[in-house]
Amino acid sequence: MSLNPKRTVAELKELRALTGDENGAQRVAWTDTWLKAREWFASKLTGLAVEHHYDAAGNNWVTLPGKSEKALLIGGHLDSVPNGGWLDGALNVLAALEVLRRINQEFQGRPPVTIRLIDWADEEGTRFGRSLLGSSAFAGTATIAADRVRTDHDGTPLEDALRRCGVEIDRFPEAAREQKNAGAYIELHIEQGPVLERMGLPLSVVLGTKGVERHAITFHGQEAHSGSTPMNARHDALAACAKLALEIRPIAGKHSDAVCTMGSVKTFPGIVTAVVGRCEATLDQRDLDPAVLAAMFREAREASERFAAEERCTVEWSRIWQIEPIAFHPKMLDLCDEAIREVVGASHRMPSGPLHDAAEVSRAGIPTVMMFVQSLGGISHNKIEDTREGHLELAVRAFDRLASKAIAFLSEASL
Amino acid sequence: MSLNPKRTVAELKELRALTGDENGAQRVAWTDTWLKAREWFASKLTGLAVEHHYDAAGNNWVTLPGKSEKALLIGGHLDSVPNGGWLDGALNVLAALEVLRRINQEFQGRPPVTIRLIDWADEEGTRFGRSLLGSSAFAGTATIAADRVRTDHDGTPLEDALRRCGVEIDRFPEAAREQKNAGAYIELHIEQGPVLERMGLPLSVVLGTKGVERHAITFHGQEAHSGSTPMNARHDALAACAKLALEIRPIAGKHSDAVCTMGSVKTFPGIVTAVVGRCEATLDQRDLDPAVLAAMFREAREASERFAAEERCTVEWSRIWQIEPIAFHPKMLDLCDEAIREVVGASHRMPSGPLHDAAEVSRAGIPTVMMFVQSLGGISHNKIEDTREGHLELAVRAFDRLASKAIAFLSEASL
Numbered sequence: 001m002s003l004n005p006k007r008t009v010a011e012l013k014e015l016r017a018l019t020g021d022e023n024g025a026q027r028v029a030w031t032d033t034w035l036k037a038r039e040w041f042a043s044k045l046t047g048l049a050v051e052h053h054y055d056a057a058g059n060n061w062v063t064l065p066g067k068s069e070k071a072l073l074i075g076g077h078l079d080s081v082p083n084g085g086w087l088d089g090a091l092n093v094l095a096a097l098e099v100l101r102r103i104n105q106e107f108q109g110r111p112p113v114t115i116r117l118i119d120w121a122d123e124e125g126t127r128f129g130r131s132l133l134g135s136s137a138f139a140g141t142a143t144i145a146a147d148r149v150r151t152d153h154d155g156t157p158l159e160d161a162l163r164r165c166g167v168e169i170d171r172f173p174e175a176a177r178e179q180k181n182a183g184a185y186i187e188l189h190i191e192q193g194p195v196l197e198r199m200g201l202p203l204s205v206v207l208g209t210k211g212v213e214r215h216a217i218t219f220h221g222q223e224a225h226s227g228s229t230p231m232n233a234r235h236d237a238l239a240a241c242a243k244l245a246l247e248i249r250p251i252a253g254k255h256s257d258a259v260c261t262m263g264s265v266k267t268f269p270g271i272v273t274a275v276v277g278r279c280e281a282t283l284d285q286r287d288l289d290p291a292v293l294a295a296m297f298r299e300a301r302e303a304s305e306r307f308a309a310e311e312r313c314t315v316e317w318s319r320i321w322q323i324e325p326i327a328f329h330p331k332m333l334d335l336c337d338e339a340i341r342e343v344v345g346a347s348h349r350m351p352s353g354p355l356h357d358a359a360e361v362s363r364a365g366i367p368t369v370m371m372f373v374q375s376l377g378g379i380s381h382n383k384i385e386d387t388r389e390g391h392l393e394l395a396v397r398a399f400d401r402l403a404s405k406a407i408a409f410l411s412e413a414s415l
Numbered sequence: 416m417s418l419n420p421k422r423t424v425a426e427l428k429e430l431r432a433l434t435g436d437e438n439g440a441q442r443v444a445w446t447d448t449w450l451k452a453r454e455w456f457a458s459k460l461t462g463l464a465v466e467h468h469y470d471a472a473g474n475n476w477v478t479l480p481g482k483s484e485k486a487l488l489i490g491g492h493l494d495s496v497p498n499g500g501w502l503d504g505a506l507n508v509l510a511a512l513e514v515l516r517r518i519n520q521e522f523q524g525r526p527p528v529t530i531r532l533i534d535w536a537d538e539e540g541t542r543f544g545r546s547l548l549g550s551s552a553f554a555g556t557a558t559i560a561a562d563r564v565r566t567d568h569d570g571t572p573l574e575d576a577l578r579r580c581g582v583e584i585d586r587f588p589e590a591a592r593e594q595k596n597a598g599a600y601i602e603l604h605i606e607q608g609p610v611l612e613r614m615g616l617p618l619s620v621v622l623g624t625k626g627v628e629r630h631a632i633t634f635h636g637q638e639a640h641s642g643s644t645p646m647n648a649r650h651d652a653l654a655a656c657a658k659l660a661l662e663i664r665p666i667a668g669k670h671s672d673a674v675c676t677m678g679s680v681k682t683f684p685g686i687v688t689a690v691v692g693r694c695e696a697t698l699d700q701r702d703l704d705p706a707v708l709a710a711m712f713r714e715a716r717e718a719s720e721r722f723a724a725e726e727r728c729t730v731e732w733s734r735i736w737q738i739e740p741i742a743f744h745p746k747m748l749d750l751c752d753e754a755i756r757e758v759v760g761a762s763h764r765m766p767s768g769p770l771h772d773a774a775e776v777s778r779a780g781i782p783t784v785m786m787f788v789q790s791l792g793g794i795s796h797n798k799i800e801d802t803r804e805g806h807l808e809l810a811v812r813a814f815d816r817l818a819s820k821a822i823a824f825l826s827e828a829s830l
Contacts, residue, residue: 193643210642214687225795226676226699227625227768228608231667233793238677239664242657249654252646261641262653264685265694272629272678272697272735279680282687284641320687353642378648380640 003102003400005393011094012392015040015078016086024383025086029079029122029133030161037078037090041119044097049109056174057137058121058167063114064104070413071114072406073185073366074099075135075357077123084124085385087190087392091373093119095188095396099403113183113410115403120357121167128158135357137175139364144172176364183410184332185361185368188399190387192354194378202391203398204348205336206370209359210257210286211325213297217244217304221313223269223277235312238267238276243307244300248283251299257351258287258296288325288351325351326359332369335409339401340371344394354380371399418517420811424804426509430455430493431501439798440501444494444537444548445576452493452505456534459512464524471589472552473536473582478529479519485828486529487821488600488781489514490550490772492538499539500800502605502807506788508534510603510811514818528598528825530818535772536582543573550772552590554779559587591779598825599747600776600783603814605802607769609793617806618813619763620751621785624774625672625701626740628712632659632719636728638684638692650727653682653691658722659715663698666714672766673702673711703740703766740766741774747784750824754816755786759809769795786814 019027019037027034038060045052051063060078063071076092096117103111120138125131128150136142148169150158159169189206196204221237248260261284268278283300287293301317308315333349340347352370362368373395376386387395434442434452442449453475460467466478475493478486491507511532518526535553540546543565551557563584565573574584604621611619636652663675676699683693698715702708716732723730748764755762767785777783788810791801802810 191643192640193645194648195643195645198648212642223797224793225607225769226674226678227627227701227770228606228610228795229674229768229793230608230610230672231664231674233609233613238660238680242660245653245657246661249646257645259641259644259646261688261690263641263682263687263689263691265653265680265682265691266685267678267680270679270681272699273676274678275676276678276680284687286642353644354640355642378639378644380643382638 002105003098003397005098005396008094008098008396009389009392012086012090015090020086023083025080025084026082027078027080028082028127029124030127030165034079035165038119041078041093048101048104054166055178056171057134057142058162058165059134059138059175059178060119061178062100062117064100064111066111066114068113068411069181070183070410071116071181072403072410073116073118073182073361074403075118075120075185075187075361077120077357079122079124081124081126081381083383085380085382087385087387088192088380089123091190091392092188095399098396099400102400103403111407113407114181123357127152127161132355132357132360134175135360137172138178139360140173140176141360141363142172144169179364182366183413184406185358185366186402186406187356187358187370188395189356189370189372190380191372191375192378192380193375195350196348196372196374197376197378199348201346201348202344202374202394203340204350204372205333205340206328206372207333207349207351208288208325208327209352209355210288211290211293212321212323212355213285213293214320214322215283216318216320217281217283218316219279219308219313221277221311224275226273226275229275234275236275237279237313240307240311240313240315241265241279241281244281244304247303248300251296251303255287255292258292259353260285260296260300282320286353288327290325293325323355326362328362328369329367331409332367335405336369336371336402339398339405342401343398371395371402417520418513418812418815420513420808423509423513423811424807426459427501427505430505435501438498440495440499441497442493442495443497443542444539445542445580449494450580453534456493456508463516463519469581470593471586472549473577473580474549474553474590474593475534476593477515477532479515479526481526481529483528483826484596485598485825486531486596487818487825488531488533488597488776489818490533490535490600490602490776492535492772494537494539496539496541496796498798499796500798502800502802503607503795504538506605506807507603510814513811514815517815518818526822528822529596538772542567547770547772547775549590550775552587553593554775555588555591556775556778557587559584594779597781598828599821600773600781601817601821602771602773602785603810604771604785604787605795606787606790607793607795608790610765611763611787611789612791612793614763616761616763617759617789617809618755619765619787620748620755621743621787622748622764622766623703623740623742624767624770625703626705626708627736627738627770628700628708629735629737630698631733631735632696632698633731634694634723634728636692636726639690641688641690644690649690651690652694652728655722655726655728655730656680656694656696659696659719662718663715666711670702670707673707674768675700675711675715697735701768703742705740708740738770741777743777743784744782746824747782750820751784751786751817754813754820757816758813786810786817
């Protein structure tokens with residue numbers, strides 16, 4: 001009917017012009033620019049007979065009541081990283097808006113099931129280091145005690161930043177009430193990786209989000225003068241760390257979709273004239289299979305201990321964060337696959353390495369699936385993040401099909 | 416005669432109490448604490464018939480005129496790194512003072528040759544990143560144009576800090592006038608490495624100072640999301656750097672005294688969720704043989720290019736600093752060897768990895784040698800830097816013998 005994917009692209013550009021600068025998108029959650037983006041979004045709802053409110057965690061709910069209270073949730077997030085791209089998060093929200101408009105029109109304001117669009121609060125977690133903040137509150141997995149003491153770069157406590165936006169952190173758990181009647185959840189997102197571009201495919205089904213083991217690893221050696229310390233007398237913490245940086249690759253390589261990344265290395269004292277006495281690194285490991293993830297963690301840890309011993313150093317591990325793999329709903333995967341095939345002919349199934357709010361929704365037991373659209377160069381969280389406009393339009397079409405299939409699925413289920 | 420090595424130890428402790436704190440020695444050049452150390456040192460000259468002045472580069476000269484104008488120079492430095500040890504530099508100055516007292520007494524103020532004690536200005540170069548500042552001015556190798564624009568951590572220009580201490584940087588080259596009549600130079604220093612302790616020897620002859628090639632190396636890859644970028648699609652700058660960190664060891668290992676050190680690694684963006692897009696490292700390579708040094712530099716550079724290519728990265732090198740190997744004077748080496756054997760029975764010859772003012776003096780064509788005394792644990796530039804007091808006393812005795820032999824050598828030479 002009146003689905004207009006070109007409007008989605010135009011609105012994405014409008015949002016970019018409003019909330020971006022020469023360095024990219026600046027819609028960091030709990031900032032004025034983010035609030036401006038939400039205000040702009042609210043203005044787009046004029047003329048739709050929708051109920052609109054913010055929940056106790058700051059998630060933005062737009063509800064089009066249907067014949068059944070059973071609800072299809074369609075989510076995304078308007079917040080971005082600093083100097084971010086124009087599509088990450090915002091594509092989902094604006095594609096969902098277009099789908100909502102189409103449904104509203106097709107069913108003359110009264111679809112078979114209730115349709116709820118959500119703009120999740122603080123998916124990125126950039127400012128306070130806690131991603132999926134709003135969706136975890138929805139899922140009942142929020143960690144208030146740990147999160148309330150977080151501060152941003154300027155020392156502003158999370159609690160104060162949220163209060164400024166009308167959110168009381170003590171009331172966070174009340175966001176879980178929004179789960180009521182939720183029947184299914186769908187989310188469209190850019191891939192943020194190079195797989196689809198390499199395969200020459202515009203769209204894919206997302207099997208789930210990979211589990212993550214994220215650790216800080218510290219090798220302790222002995223600081224020593226670079227000129228006076230013979231090679232065989234050294235306890236070089238960097239050497240032990242370098243061995244691990246290389247070893248994580250064969251550890252990941254045994255499993256087709258697994259990834260292991262050492263993203264940060266810091267050397268102490270870190271001067272040109274001293275053997276490294278202490279080396280701090282981070283390790284991020286991901287896979288969709290919990291057994292693979294556990295094996296990779298164990299192997300990396302064992303390797304680090306072996307390398308530390310070889311270099312007469314010691315090693316300490318401390319977990320930064322972890323999340324289990326989240327597999328999306330089998331029936332929803334099939335619906336997504338069908339929708340993609342109907343629009344572009346060929347589909348593909350792949351796990352998501354990045355986390356998404358959909359993982360939290362799925363954890364809450366709501367049948368969930370995501371759809372990926374190709375990213376150019378696999379680049380995201382950067383102003384040069386991009387997707388061909390033709391692909392964006394195909395994505396909106398396929399996502400709309402998925403919505404229809406999900407509505408049909410929920411209608412049958414509620415019979 | 417009246418040589419009193421215990422007095423040297425006592426004076427070192429006095430200086431420590433005056434200019435150190437709970438974190439170690441704080442005699443950073445061009446600071447008030449350093450000036451206080453120099454004032455204290457000047458007070459120790461009372462009663463000696465010496466001429467005392469600061470040269471155009473701030474080097475502190477104490478001259479005991481002899482029958483011949485030909486001079487034996489005995490040097491050290493009172494400046495320290497921040498949080499430094501009690502011996503590095505100061506041992507040389509106070510041992511030289513004790514030797515000067517002995518000579519003054521033995522020859523009733525009129526030794527066969529002139530004796531000149533020098534406290535070099537700013538050996539460490541900690542505050543402005545330029546070591547051997549005073550001795551390079553003496554040697555005529557000062558680099559004023561490059562150095563005058565240096566600033567410290569607080570933005571104070573080198574030029575201003577020196578002026579506050581009565582030194583005009585434009586007059587620096589005049590310090591070379593002090594070379595007049597210089598016949599030989601001797602310097603006692605703690606080893607700052609573990610070699611003598613491992614060999615069970617208190618003292619050694621220093622063959623010379625190793626040449627240094629010091630480079631900044633930057634690997635450029637492609638920043639990418641740790642979750643969405645397959646292992647085989649990465650351009651991981653850290654992986655290339657890790658390979659080099661390990662490869663420099665076999666490169667050094669081919670040569671008995673050579674060392675190669677990667678002291679600093681920095682990762683960009685350096686976050687747990689991103690493949691490293693840029694990795695900056697430092698490499699410090701040292702050997703006494705210029706051919707070995709050149710070969711090690713070439714091999715490291717070639718290896719880095721190979722590793723960059725393997726990881727689909729690029730690599731850039733930029734020289735931070737270099738100095739050629741400086742071999743000390745053959746006759747002076749023999750005299751030092753004899754002096755050590757006479758006092759402790761056994762000697763050893765080894766190159767110095769760390770640089771010393773003696774290298775600059777040697778560059779000026781003055782017959783030079785250094786003597787090392789054992790360091791405990793090989794640790795220096797740290798408050799726990801230490802040497803057994805018995806070894807310090809043996810060092811003062813052997814150094815005094817070396818002075819006598821050097822005086823005899825100069826007396827013969829001037830006949």
